[in-house]
Amino acid sequence: MNDLIKNRIDANRRSVLLRIKPGDEERIKLNSIAGSLIGQINEIGKNEGISGQLVGSTARGTWLSGEHDLDIFIMFPPEKERKYLEEKGLDIARKIAQGADCFEERYAEHPYINAVFSGFEVDLVPAFSVPYASEIKSAVDRTPFHNAFVLKKIAGLEDEVLLLKQFMKGIGVYGSELRKRGFSGYLAELLVINFGSFMNVLDAACGWKGRITIDIEKHGTLAHNDPMVMIDPTDPARNVAAVLSLDNLCTFIDRACEFLKNPDERYFTLHIPEPLDNVEFQRFLKTRGSSLIAVEFHAPDEVDDVLYPQLYKMEESISQVLEKFDFRVYNSGVWAARKAVVIFEIESARLPYVKRHTGPEIGFREHIDAFKSKYKDSNVFSRIYIRNGRYMVDIQRKYYNAKGLMLSELPKCGLGKHISMSIKEGYKVLENEEILAIENEDFRRFLRSFFIK
Amino acid sequence: MNDLIKNRIDANRRSVLLRIKPGDEERIKLNSIAGSLIGQINEIGKNEGISGQLVGSTARGTWLSGEHDLDIFIMFPPEKERKYLEEKGLDIARKIAQGADCFEERYAEHPYINAVFSGFEVDLVPAFSVPYASEIKSAVDRTPFHNAFVLKKIAGLEDEVLLLKQFMKGIGVYGSELRKRGFSGYLAELLVINFGSFMNVLDAACGWKGRITIDIEKHGTLAHNDPMVMIDPTDPARNVAAVLSLDNLCTFIDRACEFLKNPDERYFTLHIPEPLDNVEFQRFLKTRGSSLIAVEFHAPDEVDDVLYPQLYKMEESISQVLEKFDFRVYNSGVWAARKAVVIFEIESARLPYVKRHTGPEIGFREHIDAFKSKYKDSNVFSRIYIRNGRYMVDIQRKYYNAKGLMLSELPKCGLGKHISMSIKEGYKVLENEEILAIENEDFRRFLRSFFIK
Structure with a gap:
């Protein structure tokens, strides 16, 4: 790497860190909120061995400024019943949440409360305090072990994690929610711990091909069929990168190489596409000469981690049905807000009658x-x-237009439970210009990226 | 097989034989012409050991009434030079042909004369009279050996051969010219010799699947990669069925089974399709909804055995080019008279601009x-x-309409020598209704079978 490139990378680092590293004020405020909430939990739970614990990036000094997400665990002794934890945990969380600006109950593997205190979003999550990661009783019980492992290794590397996370955000591959299927914060931390710095991670990534396997503790016990395998240092059987999709991994590899060749601060800022207006849409359609076909329906009222896997499954099922009936799929995508849309670009919406x-x-x-x-x-x-x-x-071909195919075959497609129910209540199949009936601004942003990628 | 079927088959046999078995008058006339021509050859050649010989189906009593094709060989001693045979052979043939109604010189492996005597078509072919089939000096030298083998085995089976040949004619698989790639007369004779009767051949054929191998003399020495292998009883290295195409073999198998289930005299008569008129053409096009694209050019002035392999090669090359550029080929065919046409039915003549x-x-x-x-x-x-x-x-797709593709890519296609020269002089690419400009009646018959198969 020549000096020019090195200097530009250093300039990028400084400039980006200035933007993303939490300042003293934010840090103090966050610690004070966390301290107060943990104090309350400890006070309420002291007779039953229940205590509060701050986990996640805020506990490790690796949170991006403005993220403002606190994960506070309500730790129960492991000998307690699960039912007791769920009831008592929610009970304690509700009491704490009385002091919040607002809150709501949510449900993952078991119930928890999401609350806002002075602008900080706080998850109050009941969990078992098991002695070993191998003895966890529910998925969240693993988090304190991650916390402990990272805390032990991360001192001095916090800025490296911040830079890596922001780089991943900027190129659109950060976040392990099932909508995104990107890199989790913990995975970013482990990468830094393994390679030693932000730049070392990029250097390594630029050389990745085939399946990537990293096993910091050299204790992996299982074969994983995922594009990237990062053996959990706290659980030899678990792949931390199990959710990461092949294309998000590949995008990371690609951008790592590009950044090393030409370091530019724009890699640290996510580009949000402009909404596509009607005239542009018509022009795209005309210059491409392909056909668009979309299914629009009421999005089931479920969290993204439930909704998106079903949307992706629907996208895949419909693609297969289209191809089965000779409609060639060039591209497909999903979008959801109150409405959900699954959209396909196909070679032609019409086929000959003969087959x-x-x-x-x-x-x-x-x-x-x-x-x-x-x-x-x-x-x-x-x-x-x-x-x-x-x-x-x-x-005679069974379906010679794609719309007819969709109307007939969609109800028979393999659909997830909630989408299936929603589809039963009704859906629209829109072709080409008919899609312009969906005026939602975010959908129009999605449409632009659907066309230009 | 029940009695009803047996009776119907017997009735078919009688009725068909009545139609196709040469009568005494035809037989006498043919023998008299052959005798006279052979006499003349013997007379002219007696000083040089050159003699005439009748070969082929007329020599074996297995010709279909009205076929009227005599193969008369002018046999040269094997020690003569090839050049001598070619010159002297043609010289003798010319002399004989002076007595013909008309004649022309033709060229296969070496020159010969095709003449008409009293309505009988006679080929006068110079050949070497070698002592063993393994010592032949040119392909035609093999014929006398075939003649000898069949003559030795065929006595009493002539009617069986006639029925089999007529059946093959009726279902469109008779003829080993490279345009047809069907069963040769010799192959039909060998099948009867091997299985013993017309019906036994059909019985066997109906059970055929995979590669068929028959080796009457059990002396085959080579592996052949052809759909059917009939080892030549006079040459262990040669497959008599080498020219037979898979689809002609399959058609024969299919019709054999059908005939055994439901014997009907129509199997013995080739169905000639009616010419397709413009209105029908438009209707076919509209109801099918596919696109037709055809290349029309001047047919090179070559015999069918030279022309058709090149036409089929062209058909295959263009199919590959169309598919390569995403135009899906549903069907293709070739036709030739003075003009040649290679035609394709494709899913759509238009594709999106985008790829x-x-x-x-x-x-x-x-x-x-x-x-x-x-x-x-x-x-x-x-x-x-x-x-x-x-x-x-x-x-941007390179070709988004099939006509443009054909105009640009055709000259680069792998084309046979003579077609390549003809294409260089000019060609037309016709799409859909433009094909109606070709009004030739035989082409229009071809078009009907192209659509309805």
Whole structure:
């Protein structure tokens, strides 16, 4: 790496850190809120061995300024019943939340409370305080172990984590929620711990190909079939990167190389596309010459981690149905707010009425007789004929327009439970310009990135 | 097989034989012409050991009434030079042909004369009279050996051969010329010799699947990669069925089974399709909804055995080019008279302007850099993006209409020598209704079978 590049990277680091590193004021305020809430938990729970604990990036000094997310765990002795934890935990959380600006109850593996205190978003999460990570009783119980491991290793590397997280944010691959399938904060921390610095992570990433496996504690016990495998230092059986999608990993690799060649601060800022207006939409459609087809329906009222896997599954199911009926899919995408939209760019929304239907190979008399009696004179465009040793017949295509296909086949597609219920209540299939009926600004931003990627 | 079927088959046999078996008058006339011509050859050649010989189906009593084709060989001693045979052979043939109604010189492996005597078509073919089939000096030298083998085995089976040949004619698979790629007369004779009767051949054929191998003399020495292998009883290295196409073999298998189930005299009569008129053509086009695209050019002035392999090669080359550029080919065919036409039914003659172009996989930096610099900002519809671990970009499609593709790519296609020269002189690409400009009646018959098969 030449000096020019080094200097530019240093300038980027300074400038980005100035923007993302929490200042003293933020730090003090956060610690004071956390301290107060933990104090309250300890006070309420002292007779039952229940105590508060700050976990997550705020506990490790690796949170990005303005993220303002505090994870406060309400730790129960491991011998307690799960039902007790759920009831008592929620009870304590509710009491604490009385002092919040606002709060709501949420449900992951078990219930917790999301509250806002002086502008800081706080999750109050009941968990078991088990002695070893291998003895966890629910997924959240693992978090304190992550916390302990990172705290032990991260001192002095906090800025490196901040830079890596912000780089991942800027290129759009940060966040392990199922909508995004990107890098989690913990994964970013482990990468820094493993490679020693932000730049070392990028250097390593730029050379990655095939499956990536990192096992800091050298204790992995299972094979994982994921694009990236980061063995959890606190649990040899677990892949921390299990959620990371291949394309998010590849994007990270690509941008790592690009940044090393040409360091630029823009990599640290997520580009938000402008909404696509009607005129631009028409122009895109005309210059591409392909067809768009979209399903619009009421988005089920579920959290993103429930909704998006179902949307992606729907996208995949419909793609397969389109391809099965010879509509070639060029691109597809999902969007959701109050409405949900699954959209496809296809080669053509129309196909010929005729379709060459392939029958049995020569020599299989039973299949041949069935084929012949099925296609003799009924709904056929040709005689039964032989090509390359197989029986063939030209028949009427079942679906010669994509809209008709969608209207008929969508209810039979493999759909997730909540989307399936929503679809039963009704949906629209929109083709080309009809999609302009969806005027939502965020949808229009999505549309631009759907076209230009 | 029940009695009803047996009776119907017997009735078919009688009725068909009545139609196709040469009568005494035809037989006498043919023998008298052959005798006279052979006498003349013997007379002219007696000083040089040159003699005439009748070969082929007329020599074996297995010709179909009205076929009227006599093969008369002018046999030279094997020690003569090839050049001598060619000159002297043609010289003798010319002399004989002075007595013909008309004649012309033709050229296969070496020159011969095709003449008409009293309505009988006679080929006068010079050949070497070698002692063993393994010592032949040119392909025609093999014929006398075939003649001898069949003559030795065929007595009493002549009617069986006639029925089999007529059946093959009726279902359109008879004739080993390269235009047809069907069963030769010799192959039909060998099938009867091997299985013992017309019906036994059909019985066997109906059970055929996979590669068929028959070796009457059990002396085959080579593996053949053909759909059917009939080892030549006079040459262990040769497959008599080498020319037979898979689909003609399959058609024969299919019709054999059908005939055994439902014997009907129509199997013995070739169905000639009616010419397709303009209104029907339009209706076919409209109801199918696909697109037709045809190349029309001047047919090179070559015999069918030279022309058709080149036409089929052209059909295959263009199919591959169409598919390569995403035009899906449903059907294709060739036709030739003075003009030649290669025609394709395709899913659509138009494609979107946009095409998703797939680049290198992640990790191959050199290819990735080349891909990026090639597609950055130039003629692209999208940014470079990543899908399923590969780089992609939406680009302008090179050919978005099939006609443009044909006009640009045809001269670069792999074309046979004579067609290539003809194409250089000019060709037309016709789309849909434009094809109606070809009014030739035989082409219009071809068009009907192209659609309805």
